[in-house]
Structures are given as structure tokens and as C-alpha cells.
Amino acid sequence: MKKLILISALLFSFNSWAALKPLSEYPIEDIDFDTELSIEIGTRCVAIFKWSGTYESKQYGEMWLQFLFPLLVKDLTEAETEFKKLQSSVEPIVRDIREYSNSNEGYQKVLNDMDICIELIVDEPFIDDSNFTVEDKAEAIAHTFYVKNTGMFDFLTLQEGRKLHEQLRGISFAEANRLIRSGELVYAYGELQDLMTDTIGGAGNLLIEEAKEFKDVILAELSDEEIDKIYNLLPTGDLKTMNDLAKLEPIFNQYPNFSKLNMDFLMSVQVRRLTLFGSDEFNSYIEDGFDKILTKYGYPLVISIDTEADISGMWAHIRDEEEIVEIVKEDEVYIATKKVSKDEYVPQGEKTFSFDLNFENCKIQFAQENFQNPFLVDCKVFEISEDKIILSGPAGLGGFQLKRNSK
Helix, strand or coil: CHHHHHHHHHHHHHCCHHHCCCHHHCCHHHCCCCHHHHHHHHHHHHHHHHHHCCHHHHHHHHHHHHHHHHHHCCCHHHHHHHHHHHHHHHHHHHHHHHHHCCCHHHHHHHHHHHHHHHHHHHCCCCCCCCCCCHHHHHHHHHHHHHHHCCHHHHHHHHHHHHHHHHHHHCCCHHHHHHHHHHCCCHHHHHHHHHHHHCCCCCCHHHHHHHHHHHHHHHHHHCCHHHHHHHHHCCCCCCCCCCHHHHHHHHHHHHCHHHHHHHHHHHHHCHHHHHHHHCCHHHHHHHHHHHHHHHHHCCCCCCCEECCCCCCCEEEEECCCCCCEEEEEEECCEEEEEEEECCCCCCCCCCEEEEEECCCCCEEEEEEEHHHEEEEEEEEEEEEECCCEEEEECCCCCCEEEEEECCC
């Protein structure tokens, strides 16, 4: 066994992740009979799930550790020592995967390997549910609906990603939307969704608590027979997109009482979810994380400011040339005032934004309809030139993309 561990360790020491052949090319069917193969695949799967970092991945990683335990440790008195060795050997592998997955091609290959790891671990004989109690099955149902099922975050990710991309990089909403629809940032948005549901700063811990509570509801409201039948209808595979939610329809169709139970419980936790989504801690975590993700996928922060540019004069919105502002320099500040506007919120004649001569201390003025309760928000200047100005406010509040007024 020590020799097998050494072989596995050497494999990962002398090969980068990119040099390893995909798991699809391994004789997977021999995993139950070939100990060395089992250790090699198991170690890779543990590293992949540790790289992913989501709650679901953590669960799969722990299942793979349980699978590896009897292969790696024959003497239980050495169990702690051997597993510390395994954990320490996995860390450099995780770093290598992280570097390898920086490209779209590498990222997709890691995801393909992950799919194989999931398929293997949910197949017999890795998980034997023949001894599952009613409580075990209720827990599995609750876990599926409130931890594994992150389909609603698919929509939230698209919504939040567009706003954050606009805010963090100073691009227009239309451009952010185009990048989504083109598929160019599909993996970036996948990572954003994982970020929103992880247990570090995302919603993962809240989802775990909800699953625990829903398990109690299931046990209190459903019969043992209903729990057993619903458990047998649970879908395998991902529940990460809105389309995946169709996999739950057989349960809802056959057990409308469960459907109502689930909907009532979901409504009861909405306030907690909204509180989390509105918190500074959650939003800062998502913003910082998506900033790194955008950079990783080829959209780093770029600030282009011509400090010698004379920006005084008339400027029109790039997306709506009928909206015109005039920029004047007053003391140590540039101030933009609306000259022609159809805006029902900040009308003609009112100040719309300002920043100092160093293009810092940027502020945008917003208001409720008919210029009620006006307020200032911080903004960031991304580009200044003789013929273009780009600045952006907080996510969801927009910014300005201006060009010289040619009229």
C-alpha cells in the first residue's frame, strides 16, 4: 500500500495537470478491481472538488475521501497520519488545477473530469442507500431542493453579473448583455454562480440551514411512504440552471401536496434570503470575486485618462443623443448639468455628475420621479479623452458614456 501511495504521489509531482490525460481515457470500468487506478482517480477527484470550493463539491470530495479511506489506510492507528499526508499532497495539485483552468479550454476539461467524478461517486457500489432510514431520505430530499438545487441563482447570476460588469469595467449595459448572449463569458458566469452559492461568503451556509429546517418539515408533514417514493424520484446530475428545474417536475406532478409544502417553505425563507442578498458583506464578496473572475477571463480593469484633455463643453449620451449635458470647470471641480433631457428623474437644468480635476471624488446625482428626494452616489471614472467620457456608478444604478456633441 505504501508503494501505491508513493506511485500516486510521484505521478502528481512530475506531471502538470495539463499533461495528465482526461479521466474519460482511463479504464473507468476497472476502478473496483485495480487499487492503483482507484487511488489515482480518487486523488484527482478529491483535488478537483477541493478546487471547485462549492458546498456541493465539498460533499462529493468527502464522499471520495470515504472511498479512499480503506485503500490508503489498513492500520487504523495510522489513519490520522495518512490522511494528513493525503491532504498535504492534494494542495499543490489544487494550485496546478487552478493555473490550468485559467483558460477556457482548461476550465472545460476540468469540468468534464468533474462530471466523471460525480457519475462514479453516485453509482453503486460507492453509495449504498439500502440501509437509508426515513430520516436519511428526508435529509436527501431537503438537500436536493435547498442545497443542490441552485437553479434560481442561474437567473440571479445573469442579472447581477450584467450590473457588476457594467459597474466594474465601465461598459454599457448593452455590451454586458451582448457578452452574455455571445457565450464568451459563459464560464465566467458559471464561476460567479458558484461564488454566490459557496460557504465562504456566498449563500451556501444559509442554504444548508434551510435544508435542515425543510427536512424537519418533510418528516412532520409527509408519510413514510410518501418520503420513500419522493426520494426514489430525486434527479441525478446538476440542478444549476433554470432548465434543470424541469427535472423536479415528476415530483411536483405526482405529489402536489409536496409541491405546496415546498412553496410554502420557500416563501417563509424569502426575508432571510433578501436580507443576505442586500447585505454589504455579501455584495462586497461577490463584487470582489467577480472583479477577479473578469480579469481571469480577459477583461481586466483598464483606466484610460488623458489628464491634458479639455472636457469643457457639450456632451451627448452615446446610447441616446437626445440627452445632452454641459460640462464646466468651477474652481477645482468639473460639473455636468443637463441641458437637454427627457429624464423624469433628474430633469433639465439639474446637476448630473461631478468629479475633481484629478478625476477622483466622482459623484452622480439620482432622484425619485419628478426630482423627488435627490441623492448623490459615488462613481468611478474609467475613460477621459477629448471625445469620450465613461464613468460608472454602483451596480444597478448605471453611469454615463458620453461623446462630444456634434450638433
